[in-house]
Structures are given as C-alpha cells and as structure tokens.
Amino acid sequence: MSDVFEQYAPFVRDFIYEHEWESLRAIQLAAADAIFNTTSNVLLTSSTASGKTEAAFFPILTELWENPPTSVGALYISPLKALINDQFYRLEDLCAQADIPVWHWHGDVSASHKAKLLNHPSGVLQITPESLEALLLRRHAAIPALFYDLRYVVIDEIHSLLRGDRGMQTLCLIERLSRLADVNPRRIGLSATIGDPQSMAAVLAAGTGRTTVIPRVVGPRQTWHLSMEHFYTSGPQATELHKEAGQHQDSSSQAELSSEKTNGAPALADPGLGYIYEHTRGKKCLVFSNSREECEAVTSTLRSYCEYNHEPDRFLIHHGNLSSSFRESAENRMRDDEEALTTCTTATLELGIDIGRLERAFQIDAPFTVSSFLQRMGRTGRRGLPPEMWFVMREDQPEPRSLLPETIPWKLLQGIALVQLYTEEHWVEPVREGRLPYSLLYHQTMAVLASSGDVSPAQLARLVLTLSPFKNVSTDDYKLLLRHLLQTEHIQQTEEGTLLLGLAGERIVNTFRFYGVFVENEEYTVRSESQELGTVVQPPPVGEKLAIAGQVWLVEELNHKRRLVYVTMVKGKVPAYFGNVAGDINTRILERMKQVLVEQIEYAYVRPQAQARLVQARNVARMARLTDKPLINVGGDTWALFPWLGSYAFLALERIIKRKLPAHLGVKGIDVCRPYYIQFRMDATPEAFIAALAEVASTNCNPEELLFDSEVPVFDKYDEYLPSELVRKGFAHGVLDVSGACARIMQWAQSQLR
Structure with missing residues (x-):
C-alpha cells in the first residue's frame, strides 16, 4: 500500500486519513498501478461497493493536481442523473481541498452553474449521455475550448450503458467529442457486473488506438445472506398443498403466511406482500419490482397495510416516471440512518447511488439477468454488513384445468437459475454483439x-x-x-x-x-395543485382514478394539447400503466432452469414454501418427461414445445414455426409465453414436427425470410424514419438469433435419431 499511497496527491492522502481507512482496497491498489504506470485504457471490475469510483479518481485527481489542465481534464459519464448528483457531492468534498472544480451537467442543473463551466472550463465534468449529446449539438463551437486538454473519460456502470443503443450512443459521443477537440483521452470503465471482461475491454478501446488493461483484483471472500420464498396470491400455500412423504410444514418458519393470516396485514390480503410488510419492519430496505406498474401496486398495498394497522407510513417509492423531487426526497430520507424506511423501486435504484446503510433487499419475482440480481443485492452489504437479498416469488394458484405449461413456476426456476449460475460459475451476461444499429x-x-x-x-x-x-x-x-x-x-x-x-x-x-435514443412513450405530466408528481402514458378520462407516487388520485382535468393531468388524492386501489416493459433473458439462464427441474438437490437459500413448490414442479416435470423431450402432448391435438432458449433464439424459433413449417403438419392456434414455451394444435406426430424443423434448420435459413411479407418491425426509437428494408434487415440479422434456434433444432433431431 505504501508505494501507492505515497504516489497520491497530499489532499488525497489527507482524505484517506480523515476517513480513518486502515488500508487501501485491492481494486484501489490495482487501479492506481494501471493508471499511474501505463498509458492504456482501464477496465475496473469488482463487486458493488468495493470502492471503484475512488479507485479511478484518486490517481486521476492526483494528475490533475500535479499538472492542472487548461480545460476540463476529466469527463465522468453516468447513466443516471441521481448517480451524478450523488457522486458530485462525494467528489466535491474531496476536490475542494485541492481547488479542483467539479461540475455537473444534466436537465436539473441550473443555467448559472452551466454558464460558469462554459466561462471557466476546468476540473471534472459529470454528465449523462443525453446531456453530452445536447452539449455537442447546441454548443458545438464551444467543444474545442471546453475539452482541448481532456485527459480521461470515466464511464460509470458501463455494463448498463452497453445493453443497447444508449451505450453505443455514448461511444459515438466520446469519439465525436475527441475529434472536435482533437484529443484522445484515456477511457476508464467501471462496473460490478461484467460477464466477459475481454469483450468489454475491446468495446471500451474502440477508436482509441490503445489497449485496455483489466487489473486482476482478488477481493476478500464475501458471505451472502440469501433467501427465496414462494407465495400463491390467495388460497392455501404450497406447504399446505404438498403432502408428499417426507415433506412437513415447518411451523416455526419465518415464511409461514397464509391468505387468512399475514402477520399484521388484512385478512385475505396478498400473503407475499404481507411477508414483505412484516420483514421490513424496523429495518432499512429496498423492494425491487420488474416494472413501474408493479412498483406502484406494491407500494400502494404496503401503505394500506400500515393504515390498516394504524402505523405511520414507512414506505417510499422511486422509479423513472416520478418527478425528480419525489425521487430525490426518497433518496434523502433513505440516507437518514435514524429512520427505518423501505423504498419500493425499479432499476432506478439498482445502480450505485448512496442511500445509506441498507440492511436488506427484497426482489419480487426474478429479475431478467444475473447482472441485475448482483446489482440489486449489492445495494446492501455496505459499511461492513454482508449483502442480503430475499426473493419473494408470487403466482396465482393454477386453475384445476390448467394445462401443463401453466403449472410450472417459471419465475421460481428463473430465480434459482440466476443464483446458481453465479455461485457455481461466476457467470454474468456477456456484451451482446452483432447488432445492426x-x-x-x-x-x-x-x-x-x-x-x-x-x-x-x-x-x-x-x-x-x-x-x-x-x-x-x-x-x-x-x-x-x-x-x-x-x-x-x-x-x-x-x-x-x-x-x-x-x-x-x-x-x-x-x-x-x-x-436520447431510448424509446419514450407519449407522456402526460401529472400535477396536484402546484406539485408535480410524475408522468403517465395513458391517462384515464376525467372522473376516473390513476395511480402514481404510491397513491391513488382522481383526475379532475385533462389538457391533451399541453399533455397535463390535474388530480386530487383519494383512497382506493387502481393499476398503474407506464408503457410496456421488455425483459431479455440469456439462453444460459433457460438451460440452467431446465437443470433445476432435473437435479434433485435442495438449495440452502430456498425456504419451505418455495421448496415445496419446487418439489411439486419437479414431480410434474418427471411425470410428463418435460426435460427429456422438447415436445409434450398436453391433451388431444394440443402440444407444448419447451425450447429452453433465450429471448432472441426463442423468437427466431417462434418465427420458424410460424413461417417455414409445411401446411400438411396442420400447426394452428399458436399461443406463446416467451421465452418459456410455445403451445399449439397440430395434426402431425412429434417426429414429423421435429423432422420438418430440422429440414428448415439444415438449409441455411435466411433470417429475412422469417418476417411476414408486409411486416416492418419497428422497435427502436428512430426505426419509423428508416427505409423499411433497413428496419427488416436490422430485426432479422441483428435481433433474431437464428443460429441459436437452428442449433437447438439440430440437437432435437439428433436426439430423435438415437
């Protein structure tokens, strides 16, 4: 440590002393070596809360102090305004001692602050991709003066940016800025969840002419506190329904909640949410949902439980459609360690915003990626505590006449698969390549x-x-x-x-x-008197109710021209709607889900209700031979196909079935539950069906042939302005994973021959 410590500027050493750090962390030692002793780009990847931001900025600020830049010297790009605000105050305190200015630039920053930067370009600038685009567009002539001595570009949470067009836009912006200012700054990427560091390093280095150093960091062994429990939304729970020999109900289980008794929640309430309500009491927690609609519904229900029990409201809400004042209020209240509050949220609090000492995270159902699971769990476990996440899997009780696919607890399997993939293999989703943007x-x-x-x-x-x-x-x-x-x-x-x-x-x-390049719905701003609550996509008519900010509101007035909704608060419950949510799941996750059904082991983190539900699912799968063959007869001429493929390969297979199979098979009534199964009726035998698929797969299927004749699959924000030929080509070659689908079909065909 001493060599690195002595290389730091005096004000950095003072900062370390003041915070009583006994030693530098492994990531900080490795980053200092890479930044001080090479001229390469650097990719810093280590667990959440391991000190990556300080690891990057201690040596960068040291250089800016020793050799002050004559323009902005370091550019910090973040996916979230809230993350910039959080880092701004952390960096500002550090830099104030060395008179290194720290600027931030996004939609909520005052014009006067921006004007000061333009008049005195210096220090560190923190910015979102969208604000950097605005800067390049609207202040094009100012770019050379602002950045002609730029030395570093730090990209925080780089994995989240590179999931789609927004990450590629960020790379374009850095390259355009570098050309205009005639600079070639070193790039520093920060992330806790990178599946393939070498691929990410290549992306980071693109256009720089530099290599990327990936410091090897061996951190301390970490203990996780993991729990996964299952609940039916009503009726008897899995332990009550399961009467298999050797199974028993653990009456002392923390998970034993039924629809009649939810430990302080009203009778007949949702037992899964009652469980969350009970186990957040007295603690500081986050509750993650996979959509803004679900987040609103969960918050509203949990608040109603407080009201029912005559308790103060202890639940906050945070998602992308809320006004900045609501989000910042939640962040500030969570930083107060004196209050035991819980915030219900989506991905907006998944990234590294500091909201104090979190004790526990809850995840409702399974996230779509291992990366999200790690990020969300990593929000806890700071300040000496182990990371702690409780999965709460909820599903409606299957109807007595439900067909086989509907009786499988897909989200439970998905959650187990995510955990197992990381704990067994340290597998995280790689960068998706080959797109035509x-x-x-x-x-x-x-x-x-x-x-x-x-x-x-x-x-x-x-x-x-x-x-x-x-x-x-x-x-x-x-x-x-x-x-x-x-x-x-x-x-x-x-x-x-x-x-x-x-x-x-x-x-x-x-x-x-x-x-911005991410898709936006046409949004209406919701106001109550002078307070802005947030935005909604489809406001109900006057006199109806809408849900936002964890409360229910009566629509008093609609101004379609100005896209304004005026509301007053009322009691009750209604569903919220903010636009569609997409979730892309990797094939490795689906394959691991299949293995969960096959293997007969018990997972230490799976609680009694979830274990009973898993045993039930494994029994159903064994009886139906669900994991032995892809095509299962579910009654009469109705069949279910279980491909165990990720979203893009599943979509390609679905297209092959709809577009390429011969008419004599009589395939009709196709019903899809992506990416889990495809259900349909057909006249043919399973052997004939697989053989027909194999014939398509073996003929080098042209992806563009999988589109319908007049189909123009508009998905991305600016697709509507493109010639239809490019939209079709981009979807066929850049979205559909035809090779993955065809490889799985050939596996089936070969298995059928044996």
Missing part, C-alpha cells in the same frame, strides 16, 4: 448534420460510418438510408451537392427528446 445510425447522422452544417455525402459517410458502433454497416446500407432521408425531407441537398437538415429533420432534432 440502424436507428442509432439515423440519430447520429442527424446529430452530425445538425452540429456540422452542410457537408458532402462522402464527408458525412466518413464522419458517421467511422464511428465504432457502425463497423458492421455497409456503405450500400448508408446510401440507402441517405436516399430515403432525402425523399422524406429529413435531409436536403443544396445546389452544390452538399447535405443539410431538411424541414422534417429539423422538427425532430429541435426538441429535447432528440438527445
């Missing part, structure tokens, strides 16, 4: 034109196609895009042959919504 291509083309003025087609192609995210886009594809944009007046050509924005393009670019 045509929507982003449109966006960056318009952004470059808006900021550069008129350029020739060749210049535009050189400026855009050389950005690293577009390495798979051909010149022919780009010509097709430009011709289409000319026809639709998104761009126009001057008499000299140069290109600039057209009228239609200006309307799109000249709005704040253009800064």
Whole structure:
C-alpha cells in the first residue's frame, strides 16, 4: 500500500486519513498501478461497493493536481442523473481541498452553474449521455475550448450503458467529442457486473488506438445472506398443498403466511406482500419490482397495510416516471440512518447511488439477468454488513384445468437459475454483439448534420460510418438510408451537392427528446395543485382514478394539447400503466432452469414454501418427461414445445414455426409465453414436427425470410424514419438469433435419431 499511497496527491492522502481507512482496497491498489504506470485504457471490475469510483479518481485527481489542465481534464459519464448528483457531492468534498472544480451537467442543473463551466472550463465534468449529446449539438463551437486538454473519460456502470443503443450512443459521443477537440483521452470503465471482461475491454478501446488493461483484483471472500420464498396470491400455500412423504410444514418458519393470516396485514390480503410488510419492519430496505406498474401496486398495498394497522407510513417509492423531487426526497430520507424506511423501486435504484446503510433487499419475482440480481443485492452489504437479498416469488394458484405449461413456476426456476449460475460459475451476461444499429445510425447522422452544417455525402459517410458502433454497416446500407432521408425531407441537398437538415429533420432534432435514443412513450405530466408528481402514458378520462407516487388520485382535468393531468388524492386501489416493459433473458439462464427441474438437490437459500413448490414442479416435470423431450402432448391435438432458449433464439424459433413449417403438419392456434414455451394444435406426430424443423434448420435459413411479407418491425426509437428494408434487415440479422434456434433444432433431431 505504501508505494501507492505515497504516489497520491497530499489532499488525497489527507482524505484517506480523515476517513480513518486502515488500508487501501485491492481494486484501489490495482487501479492506481494501471493508471499511474501505463498509458492504456482501464477496465475496473469488482463487486458493488468495493470502492471503484475512488479507485479511478484518486490517481486521476492526483494528475490533475500535479499538472492542472487548461480545460476540463476529466469527463465522468453516468447513466443516471441521481448517480451524478450523488457522486458530485462525494467528489466535491474531496476536490475542494485541492481547488479542483467539479461540475455537473444534466436537465436539473441550473443555467448559472452551466454558464460558469462554459466561462471557466476546468476540473471534472459529470454528465449523462443525453446531456453530452445536447452539449455537442447546441454548443458545438464551444467543444474545442471546453475539452482541448481532456485527459480521461470515466464511464460509470458501463455494463448498463452497453445493453443497447444508449451505450453505443455514448461511444459515438466520446469519439465525436475527441475529434472536435482533437484529443484522445484515456477511457476508464467501471462496473460490478461484467460477464466477459475481454469483450468489454475491446468495446471500451474502440477508436482509441490503445489497449485496455483489466487489473486482476482478488477481493476478500464475501458471505451472502440469501433467501427465496414462494407465495400463491390467495388460497392455501404450497406447504399446505404438498403432502408428499417426507415433506412437513415447518411451523416455526419465518415464511409461514397464509391468505387468512399475514402477520399484521388484512385478512385475505396478498400473503407475499404481507411477508414483505412484516420483514421490513424496523429495518432499512429496498423492494425491487420488474416494472413501474408493479412498483406502484406494491407500494400502494404496503401503505394500506400500515393504515390498516394504524402505523405511520414507512414506505417510499422511486422509479423513472416520478418527478425528480419525489425521487430525490426518497433518496434523502433513505440516507437518514435514524429512520427505518423501505423504498419500493425499479432499476432506478439498482445502480450505485448512496442511500445509506441498507440492511436488506427484497426482489419480487426474478429479475431478467444475473447482472441485475448482483446489482440489486449489492445495494446492501455496505459499511461492513454482508449483502442480503430475499426473493419473494408470487403466482396465482393454477386453475384445476390448467394445462401443463401453466403449472410450472417459471419465475421460481428463473430465480434459482440466476443464483446458481453465479455461485457455481461466476457467470454474468456477456456484451451482446452483432447488432445492426440502424436507428442509432439515423440519430447520429442527424446529430452530425445538425452540429456540422452542410457537408458532402462522402464527408458525412466518413464522419458517421467511422464511428465504432457502425463497423458492421455497409456503405450500400448508408446510401440507402441517405436516399430515403432525402425523399422524406429529413435531409436536403443544396445546389452544390452538399447535405443539410431538411424541414422534417429539423422538427425532430429541435426538441429535447432528440438527445436520447431510448424509446419514450407519449407522456402526460401529472400535477396536484402546484406539485408535480410524475408522468403517465395513458391517462384515464376525467372522473376516473390513476395511480402514481404510491397513491391513488382522481383526475379532475385533462389538457391533451399541453399533455397535463390535474388530480386530487383519494383512497382506493387502481393499476398503474407506464408503457410496456421488455425483459431479455440469456439462453444460459433457460438451460440452467431446465437443470433445476432435473437435479434433485435442495438449495440452502430456498425456504419451505418455495421448496415445496419446487418439489411439486419437479414431480410434474418427471411425470410428463418435460426435460427429456422438447415436445409434450398436453391433451388431444394440443402440444407444448419447451425450447429452453433465450429471448432472441426463442423468437427466431417462434418465427420458424410460424413461417417455414409445411401446411400438411396442420400447426394452428399458436399461443406463446416467451421465452418459456410455445403451445399449439397440430395434426402431425412429434417426429414429423421435429423432422420438418430440422429440414428448415439444415438449409441455411435466411433470417429475412422469417418476417411476414408486409411486416416492418419497428422497435427502436428512430426505426419509423428508416427505409423499411433497413428496419427488416436490422430485426432479422441483428435481433433474431437464428443460429441459436437452428442449433437447438439440430440437437432435437439428433436426439430423435438415437
């Protein structure tokens, strides 16, 4: 430690002394070595709360102190405004001792603060991708002066950015900024959950001409406190229903709650939420949901339990559709260690915002990824406590006449699979490669034109196609895009042959919504008197109720032109709606779910109700031979196909069945539960069905043939402005995992031959 410690600037050493650190952590030692002693990019990956931010900034700030930059010296890019606000105050305290300015720039930051930066570019700038896009667009001429001495770009939570177009936009922004300012800053990526560090390192290095160092960090062995329990939303629970020999009900179990008794929750209440209500009492907790709608419903129910028991409301709410004042209020109250509060949230508190000493995290159902599981559990376990997560799996009681697929507890299997994949193999989802980001291509083309003025087609192609995210886009594809944009007046050509924005393009670019590349629903702002509550997608008519901020409100007035909803608070319960939520699951998770059904081991973290439900599911699977063969007859001419494939390969298989199978098989009535099973009726034998699939898989199936004739699958934000040929190609080749589907089909065919 001493060598590294002595390399730090005096104010950094003082900070360490003041905080009474007895030693530097492994990640801090490794980061200092990589940053001080190489000129490479650096990828820092270690567990949540391991000190990655300090690990990166201690050596960076040391350099900025020893050799002060004459512009912004370090750029910190974060996916969340709240994370920037949190890091701003942490960095500001550290940097104040060395007179290194720390600036932040996003939609909630005052114009005066931004003006000071523009007048005195210096120190560290913290910014979101969207605000950096706005800076490049609206203050294009100021970029060289702001960044001509930029040395470092720190990308926090890099795994979350690189899940889709937003991460690729971030890379485009860094490359465009570097060109404009004529700099080549080192890139420092920070993440707790990277599945394939080498692939991420290659992405981080793209366009820099540098290699990426991945310091090897061996942290202390960590103990987890994990619990997974299962609840039916009503009626008898699994332990009561399960009468197998050797099974018994543990009457002392912390999980024993029924619909008639929920430890302080009203009779006939949801026992899973009653369990959460009881086991958050007196503790500081987070309750994670997989959607904003579910988050609202859970918060409303838990608050009603407080009211029923004449207790003070101890539940807060935090998600992306709430106003910033609501979110910041929840964050500030959670930082107060004197209050035992619980915040119900979505992914907005999944990342590293400091909200104090959290004792326990709850996860309702299973998240979609191992990465999310690790991030969410990692919110606890700070300040010397072990990480602690309680999974609460909820499902409706299967109807007596339910078919086989509906009797399987898919979310329970998924939760176990996520835990087992990490504990057994340390497996985390890798970076998804091979996409054709045509929507982003449109966006960056318009952004470059808006900021550069008129350029020739060749210049535009050189400026855009050389950005690293577009390495798979051909010149022919780009010509097709430009011709289409000319026809639709998104761009126009001057008499000299140069290109600039057209009228239609200006309307799109000249709005704040253009800064982002993630899909947004048309949102209405909800207000109660002078207070802004948040936004909703589909407001109900006047006189109806809506749910937001964990409360129920009566709609008093609707202003469609200004997209405003005026409400007053009332009692009651109604479902919320904020737009669709997508969850992409990797094939490895589905395969591990299958193994959970096959293996007969008990998992130490699985509680009695969940264990009883798992035993029941394993018995059903064994009786039906569910894991032995892919196609199961579920009655008459109705069949269920269990592919055990991730979302994109499952979708490709679904398309193959719908588009490529011969008519004589008589496949009809296809009902899909992605990515778990496909149910349908057919006239053929299972052997004939598998043989027909194998014939398709063995003929090098063209992905574009899996689209319907007039189908234009618009998913990404700017797809609607693309020529239909590119939308179809992007979906077929960049979304559908045809090779994964075909490989699974050939496995079935070979197994059938044995």
